[in-house]
Amino acid sequence: MQANISKKDLEKWADYLLDHSLEGITPDDVVMVKGEHITWPLMSVLQDKIFAAGAIADICLVPPDNNRGQVWGASITKHGKIEQIQRVPDWHHERYEAMTKYIEILGSESPELFANLPDMPSQALSRADMPFKQIRLSKPWVLTLFPTQAFADLEGMSLDKYSKIVVETSLTDPKKLDNIEEPIAQLMGKCGTIRIETEHPKTGKLLTLTMNIKDRFPIKCVGERNFPDGEVYTSPDANSVEGEIFVDLPVYYSGVTIQGIYLKLEKGRIIDYSAEKAFDALKNIIETDDGSHRIGEVALGMNQGLTVALKHPLFVEKVGGTLHIAIGESYPNCYIDNPDAEGAKEQLAEFIKAGIMNESAQHVDIVVDFRKGGAGRHVFLGDQKIISEDNIWKIKYPD
Numbered sequence: 001m002q003a004n005i006s007k008k009d010l011e012k013w014a015d016y017l018l019d020h021s022l023e024g025i026t027p028d029d030v031v032m033v034k035g036e037h038i039t040w041p042l043m044s045v046l047q048d049k050i051f052a053a054g055a056i057a058d059i060c061l062v063p064p065d066n067n068r069g070q071v072w073g074a075s076i077t078k079h080g081k082i083e084q085i086q087r088v089p090d091w092h093h094e095r096y097e098a099m100t101k102y103i104e105i106l107g108s109e110s111p112e113l114f115a116n117l118p119d120m121p122s123q124a125l126s127r128a129d130m131p132f133k134q135i136r137l138s139k140p141w142v143l144t145l146f147p148t149q150a151f152a153d154l155e156g157m158s159l160d161k162y163s164k165i166v167v168e169t170s171l172t173d174p175k176k177l178d179n180i181e182e183p184i185a186q187l188m189g190k191c192g193t194i195r196i197e198t199e200h201p202k203t204g205k206l207l208t209l210t211m212n213i214k215d216r217f218p219i220k221c222v223g224e225r226n227f228p229d230g231e232v233y234t235s236p237d238a239n240s241v242e243g244e245i246f247v248d249l250p251v252y253y254s255g256v257t258i259q260g261i262y263l264k265l266e267k268g269r270i271i272d273y274s275a276e277k278a279f280d281a282l283k284n285i286i287e288t289d290d291g292s293h294r295i296g297e298v299a300l301g302m303n304q305g306l307t308v309a310l311k312h313p314l315f316v317e318k319v320g321g322t323l324h325i326a327i328g329e330s331y332p333n334c335y336i337d338n339p340d341a342e343g344a345k346e347q348l349a350e351f352i353k354a355g356i357m358n359e360s361a362q363h364v365d366i367v368v369d370f371r372k373g374g375a376g377r378h379v380f381l382g383d384q385k386i387i388s389e390d391n392i393w394k395i396k397y398p399d
Helices: 007-021 037-052 074-079 090-098 119-137 149-155 159-170 174-190 279-286 344-354
Strands: 030-036 056-062 101-106 141-145 193-199 206-212 219-221 231-234 242-247 251-253 256-266 269-277 295-301 322-328 363-369 376-381 384-389 392-395
Touching: 007 037, 007 141, 007 159, 007 174, 030 037, 030 090, 037 056, 037 101, 056 090, 074 119, 090 119, 119 279, 141 159, 149 159, 174 219, 174 231, 174 376, 174 384, 174 392, 193 242, 242 363, 251 363, 256 279, 269 279, 279 322, 295 363, 322 376
Parallel strands: 030 056, 030 101, 101 141
Antiparallel strands: 193 206, 193 376, 206 242, 219 231, 231 295, 242 256, 251 256, 256 269, 295 322, 322 363, 376 384, 384 392
16 A cells, blocks of 8 residues: 655655755756665655756665665575675665765665564674665765655554644644754853763663763754764764663564663673563664674654654654664764864774764664653753653753
């Protein structure tokens, strides 16, 4: 069954992606538009607008057994060998290098086709795909999500209800987020540490996770990279992350829903972990490489209009009053204001060598709910307490 979205809404959605997120299309652009065939209604509108602007639309249709258009689909992990996974054709690299801008439309017809893949081949696939992830991250890019029946089923909703939530949120003017996020971004930029307190629901134990964010750049998200959007994030000194955390909101990853995650970190490394649901999927993430044993991001969800915590990371991490950390890759723009500036690559390499910045084939966001009923208890940016109130993060000033 196909989501019923009006042409008018698809046109407005596409305009936001092209004009706001990618800051317009010029005749010199080669824009890769990637997604499964089920997302074609939006892909088609984007294609028309890109060609009308005089540019080239590179339509990259993703097979249904391939999670997000990685270099290979599930078949090679089940029937091939690791050395086959490593034999990525040269044309694939050339195609990614040729594009100037990138749009990925998330949404799957049959996510069960790439769920529960064998551990070692799946980790090898993530590593083989990493160079292409780095290429797309080096260029203007944006992700959005098209509603599908399979994703509606994941949420336990009808397709109509699910589509209504996704489309209405995706048609909200992202510029409104800028003023909402500014106070938290300012505070994050001034403080040196973040302290996160959560409660384990089974033991009642209060868990504390701390990390150093001194001299890091906080990033306000207002629709340039994710659409819909609404978060303030930064990357910590990866060596400094210490303590324990319980993560309660369900997170969708590679066709599987992971929930009830517990992590323990010492000297920046995950030394113990568990999950109440889909432990094997969590294990597969953490055991991918050395960097997937470390934390690459900490962020606060700031979209006040998102009240339903959908499981897909594009939505759940944006819910106002939530907090997420990412297992794996750090963001270069959190360490250097302009990663493309002269000498920036050398400086980033020093951060990586020192373990301050983290490299990994993984970057998986896991989300704690600090709204009423969630596992989150307290968050401090430096000595300043912030609170989840009215579905948004606010600075708690003394009475």
